[in-house]
Amino acid sequence: MNALKSSRQRTAILEYLANTKEHPTADTIYENLRKTFPNISLGTVYRNLNLLAEMHDIIKITTESGGVRFDYDTSPHYHVVCSSCGKVEDLKISEKAIKPFLEKVNQSYDGTIESHSILFYGKCKTCSDKDHK
Numbered sequence: 001m002n003a004l005k006s007s008r009q010r011t012a013i014l015e016y017l018a019n020t021k022e023h024p025t026a027d028t029i030y031e032n033l034r035k036t037f038p039n040i041s042l043g044t045v046y047r048n049l050n051l052l053a054e055m056h057d058i059i060k061i062t063t064e065s066g067g068v069r070f071d072y073d074t075s076p077h078y079h080v081v082c083s084s085c086g087k088v089e090d091l092k093i094s095e096k097a098i099k100p101f102l103e104k105v106n107q108s109y110d111g112t113i114e115s116h117s118i119l120f121y122g123k124c125k126t127c128s129d130k131d132h133k
Contacts, residue, residue: 008037009040009044009048010048010051012033012036012037013045013052016029017029017058017072018072020072022088023061023069023070023079023087023088023089024069025070026045026046026049026068026070027042029045029049033045049070057074058070058072058074059072059074061079061088063088064081064119067086069088071088071090076095077090077093078091078093078119079119079120080120080124081120081122082121082123082124082127083121083122083123084127084131085124087124087126089124091120102116
């Protein structure tokens with residue numbers, strides 16, 4: 001974590017995110033933290049999540065539907081959002097595979113690209129399997 005005064009709630013949020021492969025909503029994090037911190041408010045969870053995202057300690061993923069999910073993994077990677085259930089999953093694609101695309105983007109823009117965020121939309125395996133039954 002960057003230079004920021006530590007708090008038990010913020011530490012608990014980071015620990016929760018570090019121990020899940022899901023990309024939970026603030027509400028999901030709040031419900032799970034209430035087991036340990038019964039007096040924690042949803043506002044406290046939102047403020048800390050936004051602060052952690054601003055400090056680049058976590059990733060804030062805003063989906064097309066307006067939903068917001070959070071990810072502990074800040075390494076360069078991509079996500080797929082299920083258009084049926086809203087689940088967000090990591091897309092397993094190598095840097096080598098995406099590099100030619102990113103080079104073309106940089107070549108086609110006169111300014112300087114500083115970062116990017118790409119979300120893919122489709123159906124997760126569970127929803128796809130349901131559709132085929």
